[in-house]
Amino acid sequence: MVIRVKADRDRCIGGGMCVFTAPNLFDQDEDGRVLVRAEGALNEAELDAARQAVALCPSGALSLHESTDDMRGCEPQLDAVALRNDRRAASPSARTPERK
């Protein structure tokens, strides 16, 4: 199981709340629109930050998805990164190992 964070850059209105909330996951381009940083497996705190960023995004541009496939099927306007290929990451209470 893979959890992916997706950012619909067409819906992004800038402002950078996601960058403030989860700076390891998000960045902004020169126009202020979100970019998803390519990161490997996340620790529990980072995954929580990703969830918080999704909840706080004012435009609804961010979303988390569970998937059994890889990055195939992502629409071209979506910037996405796999967060973790561990089923336990889907549970907010799950303990995850530290990132190396």
Ligand code: SF4
């Ligand atoms: S919080 Fe949402 S609207 Fe704001 S920069 Fe991030 S993705 Fe865009």
